Amino acid sequence: MSIFDFFRPRGQPSATAAKERLQILLAHERSTAAAPDYLPKLQREIIDLVTKYVQVADDKISVHYANAGSVSTLEVNVELPVMEPAAPMRRSFG
């Protein structure tokens, strides 16, 4: 340290900011980087298939890939639209 340190601006050194930004970014990137190459196409086809049967917006379907050690999971989440309550059926009791 020298007496000139006294005049230097206080606050967080830029290297600390660099480390923190990298740690946050890489935690996110590592979880997605492991995804297989076919994932985007699979995602598209799942969306097409679901919308063939149910009227849902694209953003109501999420396909999420996660890798935890030796197990990889593919999570498909479809948020179905609220169903109109079906009209009570008349039942005949013979």
Add this chain to the structure above:
Amino acid sequence: MAKVIVMTSGKGGVGKTTTAAAFGAGLAMRGHRTVVIDFDVGLRNLDLIMGCERRVVFDFINVINGDARLNQALIRDKRIGELCILPTSQTRDKDALTKEGVERVLEELKADFDYIICDSPAGIERGALMALYWADEAVIVTNPEVSSVRDSDRILGVLQSRSKRAEEGAEPVKEHLLLTRYDAERVERGEMLKVDDVLEILAIPLLGIIPESQSVLKASNLGQPVIFDEVSPAGQAYADAVGRFLGHSIEHRFTRPERRGLFQRLLRRTA
């Protein structure tokens, strides 16, 4: 059995070719038969860094295509007999490197060499994937700077999923971190990521720290691997790294700023 080592980084300009040249020369100086292959098709530069640019007649792609024999393309270093380089082509054909072709050349080289160093191009395209595919060990060249660390992390992911060893479920590629252009003074002032920060983020073993040094540019100007400059800190740091690679236990140097006299310190601070 010959070992295949890839020098890779993802990011360009961090010192892959400088490192490939230094490692090739360092291993050869210790008596190991070593060949350095330039995988940067279209942007040939290893020949220039190693000072044999005027001796290139045939190249890697000529050998792959069967237009030349391997020993016609190999250039033997004039300083160290154990060292050869295989220059790449200046072609703009991106598909010039075929998997079968590269594999055949590597198999042939394995018979005559102890170490095969693959100098990877930047990026994660074909050339980079080919350079790392057959690797037994990888030297990840990283600068203490955010974009370089991020790209190194990405290339580690590629090594762990796209290399031959990964595809075949064999023992993983052995990874080494080589931190280059390290400026201990800026680290001390909190302006640069320190070794421990980078190690904590990338979590791979440290092979060496190469200090920022004027001798690297001087060496490339002259076409001499910087490891020949035995008085320069960078040359010494590369020699240490090669020693560690070969299993010797050598303490890390150049992590602290050089101590200067009070007068020099005052001069510099106020400059």
